[in-house]
Amino acid sequence: MVDVVKSLGIDYLASNPGSSFRGFHESIVNYGGNSKPEFLTCLHEESSVAMGHGYAKIAGKPLAVACHGTVGLQHAAMAIYNAFCDRAPVVILAGNHLDANERRAGVEWSHSVQDAAKLVRDFIKWDDTPMSLPHFAESLVRAYKIAMTPPIGPVVIVMDGHLQEQEIGSPAPRVPDLSPTLAPQGESGALREAAELLVNAERPVILADRAARTSQGLTRLVALAEALQAPVVDRAGRLNFPTNHYLNHSGRAGRLVSEADVILGLELYDFWGNVNGMSDLVHREATRKARQDAKLISLGVNDLVIKSNYQSFQRYMPVDLSIAGDAEATLPSLTEEVKRAMSPGRRAGNAEREESLRKAYGEMREQAKVEATYAWDASPISTARMCMELWQQIKNRDWSMVSRTSRVGSWPQRLWKMDRHYQFIGGSGGAGVGYGAPAAVGAALANQEHGGLSVNMQADGDLMYAPGVLWTAAHHDIPLLSLVHNNRAYHQEVMHLQRMASRRRRGADGRAKIGNVFEEPFIEFAEMARGLGVWSEGPIHDPNELAPAIARAIDVVEQGEPALLDVVSQPR
Amino acid sequence: MVEKAHYILVFVTSWVVIASAGAAVVGRSAPPPQEDDTRTGRAEYVEMGWHQCHGYEGQGARSTGPRIAPELLPFEMFSTWVRRPPEVMPAYSPKVLSEDKLRRIHEYLLSIPLPPDVSRLPALSEN
Numbered sequence: 009m010v011d012v013v014k015s016l017g018i019d020y021l022a023s024n025p026g027s028s029f030r031g032f033h034e035s036i037v038n039y040g041g042n043s044k045p046e047f048l049t050c051l052h053e054e055s056s057v058a059m060g061h062g063y064a065k066i067a068g069k070p071l072a073v074a075c076h077g078t079v080g081l082q083h084a085a086m087a088i089y090n091a092f093c094d095r096a097p098v099v100i101l102a103g104n105h106l107d108a109n110e111r112r113a114g115v116e117w118s119h120s121v122q123d124a125a126k127l128v129r130d131f132i133k134w135d136d137t138p139m140s141l142p143h144f145a146e147s148l149v150r151a152y153k154i155a156m157t158p159p160i161g162p163v164v165i166v167m168d169g170h171l172q173e174q175e176i177g178s179p180a181p182r183v184p185d186l187s188p189t190l191a192p193q194g195e196s197g198a199l200r201e202a203a204e205l206l207v208n209a210e211r212p213v214i215l216a217d218r219a220a221r222t223s224q225g226l227t228r229l230v231a232l233a234e235a236l237q238a239p240v241v242d243r244a245g246r247l248n249f250p251t252n253h254y255l256n257h258s259g260r261a262g263r264l265v266s267e268a269d270v271i272l273g274l275e276l277y278d279f280w281g282n283v284n285g286m287s288d289l290v291h292r293e294a295t296r297k298a299r300q301d302a303k304l305i306s307l308g309v310n311d312l313v314i315k316s317n318y319q320s321f322q323r324y325m326p327v328d329l330s331i332a333g334d335a336e337a338t339l340p341s342l343t344e345e346v347k348r349a350m351s352p353g354r355r356a357g358n359a360e361r362e363e364s365l366r367k368a369y370g371e372m373r374e375q376a377k378v379e380a381t382y383a384w385d386a387s388p389i390s391t392a393r394m395c396m397e398l399w400q401q402i403k404n405r406d407w408s409m410v411s412r413t414s415r416v417g418s419w420p421q422r423l424w425k426m427d428r429h430y431q432f433i434g435g436s437g438g439a440g441v442g443y444g445a446p447a448a449v450g451a452a453l454a455n456q457e458h459g460g461l462s463v464n465m466q467a468d469g470d471l472m473y474a475p476g477v478l479w480t481a482a483h484h485d486i487p488l489l490s491l492v493h494n495n496r497a498y499h500q501e502v503m504h505l506q507r508m509a510s511r512r513r514r515g516a517d518g519r520a521k522i523g524n525v526f527e528e529p530f531i532e533f534a535e536m537a538r539g540l541g542v543w544s545e546g547p548i549h550d551p552n553e554l555a556p557a558i559a560r561a562i563d564v565v566e567q568g569e570p571a572l573l574d575v576v577s578q579p580r
Numbered sequence: 581m582v583e584k585a586h587y588i589l590v591f592v593t594s595w596v597v598i599a600s601a602g603a604a605v606v607g608r609s610a611p612p613p614q615e616d617d618t619r620t621g622r623a624e625y626v627e628m629g630w631h632q633c634h635g636y637e638g639q640g641a642r643s644t645g646p647r648i649a650p651e652l653l654p655f656e657m658f659s660t661w662v663r664r665p666p667e668v669m670p671a672y673s674p675k676v677l678s679e680d681k682l683r684r685i686h687e688y689l690l691s692i693p694l695p696p697d698v699s700r701l702p703a704l705s706e707n
Contacts (some may be wrong), residue, residue, distance in 0.1 A: 123634040288668050333643060377704045381695035382639035390639065403707075417642055423707055502632050503644065510670030513676075518627045579632050580641035 009172065010040040015183045016152050018099065020063070020453065021045040022056035023074040024083075028103025028119050031172030032074060045072060049483055050477030053080045054215065055446040057087035057162075059477070060098040062410060062447030065246070065433040066454035068222055070112075070155055076168055077104035077124030080188035085128050086440045091162045092131035093277075094245070094437025095322045096348025097155040097219055098162040099148075105169040106137070130317040133161035135542060136531040140173060142181040149184050157189040157311040158221070158334040194307055194333030202272070202305045202329055203345035207354055209270035209303070212238040215261075215282055218245035218273035219308075219335040223429040228339035229274070233347045238272075239264055239368075242421070244275060244414065245434045250427035251420075253413045254362075254369040259376065259422060265298050273327075274335040275308040277437075280323035288481045290511065305329045306340060320438060351371060376422040389551045391579045394491060395419035397554045398463065401562060406460040409429065410451035411444055416465045416493055417580055430455065442473030445490075449481045452488035452570075461565060464490040466572075468526065468533065469498045475536060481570040483543030487567045491558075492533045492570045493545065497525040500578045533574035603638070621688030625682050628672065638689050645669070649689040657685055 009032055011147035013021070023029075023034055033400075036047055048071075056073045075084055081102050091098050105111045105120040117155040125135035134154045138144035144167070151163040167254050206212050214233060220226045229249055233240050239257035240249045241264060249256050257264055263270065265283060273279045298304070304327035311332055314321050331338070380392035396414055403425070412435035426432055431536045433451055436443035444467050452462035471492065481488055505520035521527070530547070537544035543564045545557050554575065561571040606619070625631065634640055638649030652659065660674050661680060698704045 131603070258639060377698045377707070379647075380704055381698060381701065383635055383637035384695055384701065386635075386637045386639075388636060390635070391636075391641070393703075396701075396707070400703045409640065414643060423704070497632075502629065506629050506632065506670045507668060510672075511629060511674065513671075515672070520629050520632075578635050578639075578641075579638075580635070580644050 009141070009144060009148075009167065010035045011180070012149050012183050014040065015043055016099075016149065016186060018045050018072050019067075020048050020071040021069055021074055022048040022050050022059045022450075024053050024056060024080065025074040026074075026080055026103055026119075027115070028076045028078075028080075028105060028169055029074050029101065029167055031169065032101070032103070032167055035172075039414045042171060048480065050480055052186065053083035053086045054442055054451075055480065057084045057091060057098055057100065058443050058446035059450030061087065061091040061094065061096045061436075061443065061455045062433065062452075064096045064098065064450075066408065066410070066430055069101045072099045072101055072153070074101045074103065074167075075339065077102035078119045078462065081124060081164075085130045085201060086438075086506065087443065087446070088128050088162050089318070090436040090438040090440045090443050091130045092133075092438070093508075094434065095158075095160045096162070096350040096437070097160050099152060099155060100132075100162060102164055103169060103172075104137075104520045107168075107170055110170050124166045128164060130315050131162075131320075132164050133159075133313065134164070134493045135164040137166040138168070138171070138533050140181075141176065145181055145183045148231055149186050153186060158191045159313040159335070160221075161313065174293055178332045190522055191334035191337035192309065192312070192332065194254040194331040194338040196341065198329060198331045199338065199342050199345045200349070201309070202331065203342060203349045205270050205303050205305060205329070206236055206238070206272060211235055211264075211268050212270040212272065213257075213264045213268040214238050214272045215239045215265075215276065216240060216248035216274040216335075217243040217276045217278055218385045218434070219339075220246050220248040220429055221336050223371070225336035225339070226427075226429045228336060228343070230255075232339055232346065233349070236250070237365065239356040239365055241265070241280070243276065244412075244418070244421065245275070245424055246430070247429055247432035247434075248274070250425075251422075252425040252427055254366040256367060257372065258339060258363070260368065261375070262297070266349055268298065268302050270303045270305065271298060272305045272307065275310070275337045276306065277310070278322040279306055279327065280305070280325040284323075285326070288507065302402070303328045305331070307331045307335050307342070307361050308334060308529045309334050345553045359450075373423070376419075378421065380423065385402075385551060386578065387541075387549045387576070388495070389418040389548070389554060389575055391578055392419050392580060393551050394493070394554065394575055394577055395465070396423065397551075398491060398558055399424050400555065401558050402461060402463060407460070408451065408455050408460045408462050409433070409465070410448040410455070410462045410488070411464045411466060412436070413465060415467055415580065426542060430460070432459075444470035446474065446477040446489060447462040448490065449477050449486055449570075452486050453484070456486060461562070464487045465486055466490040468492055468494045468496065468531065471533065472531065475540065478537055478542045478570065478572070479540040484518060485568050486570060487565045487568050488570045490563055490570070492546070492572060492574045494531075494533060494574055494576050495531060495579045496527060497521070497579070509563030537572040537574075542570045542572050544572040544574065546572075547576045548573060549576050617684045618688045618691040621684035621691075623688070625685045625688055628677060628681075628685070630685070633669075637692050650692040650694050652686070652689050655683065655686050658682075
């Protein structure tokens with residue numbers, strides 16, 4: 009089994025130990041030399057999977073997770089759902105004892121299951137329960153191949169305890185070669201049609217969500233946007249477009265969508281939600297944000313992996329042209345078609361468009377700076393101040409933002425220069441809280457190979473789901489700078505309660521805090537981190553104390569260790 | 581504490597709705613806020629949970645609510661906005677938020693100083 013894992017180039021096995029995979033565990037550390045894969049000691053299965061989720065978005069390949077097929081997979085389930093929604097590969101190896109005649113009395117029965125993967129089958133791409141070692145080898149290689157073929161996603165292979173512990177025999181089973189599947193591309197005729205629409209549009213706009221899987225995706229989208237001189241709205245599923253490029257108009261999304269005559273959606277998680285709106289009122293009336301006559305083009309792989317039960321596929325959106333194909337793989341062909349379709353007259357008009365878009369881009373960035381000045385000296389510290397004090401100290405380094413940024417006002421996208429794919433990895437996908445901290449640690453693990461500085465804007469509530477991952481970071485010397493965005497609340501939930509109370513005329517006052525805030529006592533994140541072996545400072549209330557604290561924390565991280573700053577901050 | 585009281589129409593959807601109803605909103609002056617009222621007003625602002633959407637300083641946030649300070653509507657319009665807000669913003673009736681409290685909250689928001697200029701902030705100006 010270890011040979012199969014090694015054959016796939018899997019560098020890490022993230023796991024909380026369990027007796028149902030003790031045979032495999034022992035082989036990893038002794039037979040396998042605890043190297044490629046190296047066993048990463050995790051304190052919760054949810055952390056193991058979310059680490060794999062974050063890791064894959066930087067490394068471009070999965071790590072493996074080992075867990076009990078019963079209680080372990082149950083702990084892991086929410087993180088698997090996030091990875092599925094976010095199109096991230098994780099290879100999960102679930103221990104089990106299928107043969108009742110071989111089970112020891114007691115716990116081994118409680119930890120056995122007829123169909124282990126059933127629990128998560130609604131939100132994985134594939135699973136199998138091999139009955140022999142050759143079967144295991146074939147299925148694990150197949151699982152890896154499936155996980156990595158767009159639409160990318162998590163897979164589960166059940167490792168039977170008897171298979172793990174029996175003699176292999178001679179000769180050892182053959183490990184089949186991995187034959188990676190090329191990403192599917194959009195059909196050429198459809199691309200030609202899409203190009204015609206885009207070239208002939210007066211106000212085209214490109215919306216990109218999980219379009220850039222690698223650095224090539226970023227480069228290819230720039231090529232398409234420049235060929236068209238079309239503004240791009242990055243929906244932040246990944247870093248799809250450089251923030252310092254004059255065609256990045258993410259801050260003008262509302263206006264651009266409402267004025268566009270052609271909208272190209274690239275790997276949009278929710279096309280409907282990008283061109284429609286629904287207010288959070290009792291009568292939930294849908295309103296179209298886009299022009300009624302706007303032509304809509306969808307390019308992506310979402311239609312290729314739809315499951316019935318969980319509704320993460322979002323509302324059905326009728327579009328004028330729906331192209332099934334991986335956006336990143338298809339972009340060069342689409343760009344070629346655009347260049348081919350462009351008449352000399354249209355090409356000449358590009359200069360005028362460029363001038364206008366450069367001007368609008370400049371104004372958007374300047375406006376963001378002005379907005380950042382509000383509450384600059386406030387305590388609790390503003391999210392703009394938090395982000396810009398950090399930026400001052402990392403902008404001349406090689407850095408990577410390994411957390412979502414929308415909770416801190418998206419200031420990095422609005423004001424930082426982000427022009428490399430690894431500088432932003434998007435969010436959780438399924439909006440399951442508890443993803444942030446372990447995904448950041450996993451991404452930092454992947455960044456470690458390149459020596460970059462990983463920075464994490466860590467939500468306070470998220471950190472409390474499984475804070476043990478801080479210990480994992482300390483134990484394995486994973487360098488990661490975390491700034492806790494400590495607004496001392498499940499902030500969004502407070503607002504939901506206010507809204508409900510108001511709707512029922514009960515007054516949106518302080519009672520909305522009940523159940524939603526971390527007060528009496530406040531959580532001391534710095535003390536908690538120290539207890540888990542992580543260098544930390546805080547709580548920091550004074551904005552003027554932030555910059556020196558960040559400098560001290562960076563010193564620690566650059567020595568190869570994690571560091572955490574508890575920043576008492578504004579809600580958003 | 582108080583630098584200036586600026587009554588300037590803030591160009592956010594909800595306020596524009598009020599302005600378009602024909603009210604005069606620009607160029608009004610106000611008596612200087614009392615410090616005690618300001619302190620109480622801040623506490624009441626937080627008690628009512630306004631900071632959740634608009635920030636402790638009324639600076640607003642992209643995803644939750646518009647900026648409401650320090651450029652501020654005159655009290656009468658501010659009151660209309662609070663009592664009968666458009667869209668998803670919670671409404672605060674006099675039963676929940678008395679006129680006196682609302683006035684103190686208004687005083688607090690008026691007391692918030694104007695932000696520093698970008699050129700004075702290296703973290704922004706050097707960017």
